[in-house]
Amino acid sequence: DVKVTQSSRYLVKRTGEKVFLECVQDMDHENMFWYRQDPGLGLRLIYFSYDVKMKEKGDIPEGYSVSREKKERFSLILESASTNQTSMYLCASSLTGTSGYNEQFFGPGTRLTVL
Amino acid sequence: AQSVAQPEDQVNVAEGNPLTVKCTYSVSGNPYLFWYVQYPNRGLQFLLKYITGDNLVKGSYGFEAEFNKSQTSFHLKKPSALVSDSALYFCAVRDTGTGGFKTIFGAGTRLFVKA
Numbered sequence: 308d309v310k311v312t313q314s315s316r317y318l319v320k321r322t323g324e325k326v327f328l329e330c331v332q333d334m335d336h337e338n339m340f341w342y343r344q345d346p347g348l349g350l351r352l353i354y355f356s357y358d359v360k361m362k363e364k365g366d367i368p369e370g371y372s373v374s375r376e377k378k379e380r381f382s383l384i385l386e387s388a389s390t391n392q393t394s395m396y397l398c399a400s401s402l403t404g405t406s407g408y409n410e411q412f413f414g415p416g417t418r419l420t421v422l
Numbered sequence: 423a424q425s426v427a428q429p430e431d432q433v434n435v436a437e438g439n440p441l442t443v444k445c446t447y448s449v450s451g452n453p454y455l456f457w458y459v460q461y462p463n464r465g466l467q468f469l470l471k472y473i474t475g476d477n478l479v480k481g482s483y484g485f486e487a488e489f490n491k492s493q494t495s496f497h498l499k500k501p502s503a504l505v506s507d508s509a510l511y512f513c514a515v516r517d518t519g520t521g522g523f524k525t526i527f528g529a530g531t532r533l534f535v536k537a
Binding site: 311342347348349350351352355365397399410411412413414415416 | 431456458464465466467468471512524525527528529530
């Protein structure tokens with residue numbers, strides 16, 4: 308089974324702090340994603356990466372950056388946390404494969420609270 | 423613009439009754455459609471997908487979905503609901519405008535199955 312792990316289940320930070328969220332997948336997937344999940348808004352894509360050192364902006368990249376130095380690891384960085392970044396953060400990975408697109412496998416999520 | 427809509431915020435059904443969770447989509451080109459489920463305090467899990475072929479797709483936990491091209495719908499169904507099916511369900515569509523890497527998620531439908 309594919310396993311996607313996230314470094315923390317719950318995190319509390321103060322406004323202005325730099326926050327790192329780590330995600331690791333163990334199935335050699337090319338693609339990795341960071342979403343935030345807010346009630347009534349579904350999942351919104353922050354950033355994604357289709358290869359090592361490659362990154363693409365999603366729908367809401369402002370206030371976030373990412374890093375993918377190794378294939379299995381995709382980090383989300385909040386440069387200066389703000390209260391409107393309080394949310395559930397979900398990491399996912401997927402295989403490109405022969406069909407060119409496959410389902411995503413999600414981590415358990417990190418609930419971040421910014422005070 | 424490509425989009426997916428889940429018209430119901432919440433669906434209530436009695437255990438043993440059939441259930442339907444609705445989804446409509448708008449894409450250019452051939453649709454790649456997905457259903458995911460999120461159980462309480464857990465990440466999203468893939469349920470099923472439609473890429474091509476039979477309009478009725480079978481997935482995990484006894485769920486199935488019917489692809490209807492003329493109505494641009496991809497409703498999730500189960501013949502007999504279980505209390506353990508209570509969860510948050512997301513419909514999703516591949517965003518063909520970004521090389522296929524992105525997925526657009528609906529806002530989610532919360533399913534309550536009453537014993």
